[in-house]
Amino acid sequence: MNRERRFAALFDMDGVVLDTEGQYDLFWIEQGKRFHPGMPDFYKKIKGMTTEKILEDYFGGNMDLQQQISQELEEFEEKMNYPYVPGVENFIRVLLDHGVRIALVTSSNNVKMSYALKAHPEFTEYFERIITADKITKSKPAPECYLLAAKELQMETDVCCVFEDSFAGIEAGRNARMKVVGLATTNAKEKIEGMVDRVIADFTGCSYDGFVDLMDGGTMMF
The missing domain is CATH 1.10.150 (DNA polymerase; domain 1)
Incomplete structure (x- = not known):
């Protein structure tokens, strides 16, 4: 397992980072x-x-x-309330500890983001870049938001992994030619598993080793 490579993790917000x-x-x-x-x-x-x-x-x-x-x-x-999806905070910290570049990529606008940041000021520590609807011209399933995140992180698309829950978001990640992990928080596992590289219920138990294995094309349980 090559730990010298640098990866990027691009998280959607609602249904992925926040259980909203x-x-x-x-x-x-x-x-x-x-x-x-x-x-x-x-x-x-x-x-x-x-x-x-x-x-x-x-x-x-x-x-x-x-x-x-x-x-x-x-x-x-x-x-609204803005609770975290189980395990996501710990997983983000683990990725950060291993040098993974992290961005938040959401269809929400800057006004909504201000409410989320008020509830979770730690977002500014977790996410190196935050891409909102106000920064793009084409909504998901267009890949613009994820391509912009990769550009701002100065990372190639083949080392980026998208975490998404909606069909439109999953398609956006696919259209960006990135790895895609589907969260079965909005749609049932059976509905999305054929569209993504892995399906998880939430981030409980997710590890850095599992993330690297996914990025390297392995079959380890995430």
Whole structure:
């Protein structure tokens, strides 16, 4: 196992670092009932998208409605809880101790990030770079966000690993030609395992050795 190589770990935020997807489901289920009653899986369709992309794709004909939903979402996010996904803090610290470069790559905007940073000021120690929706022009599944993270870390894509939970995010990682670990926090293991290099329930027990083995194409349990 070659420990001389340097790797980068790129973490999505909601459903990967923070266990917030259940709260977002409640918000978007309500919006679906109000404005897209014929689309019962509306809240699933928009996972991984930026708010701007959601509003453009599903509320594009009504600017007043877009503004209303955006304001309601901002108020919702300000009051949200931001608990960690089990094991992620320890895993991040282990990676940092071994010189892994780490970035946070999220579809959330800077306003939402300010709320997350207020809850977790330690993010500035954990993540060398933070890529938000305000820094990109194309939402996931476009690879722009992950390619930007690699560029800012000055790392090649073949030494980057993406940690994602949504279909759009997983596809973005794949489109960036990076290794992808799928978190079965939002979608069942059976739904994502054919799309990713590994599936984990959370980060409990994840090790540096398992991470390096994954990056080197091995089969060690992560």
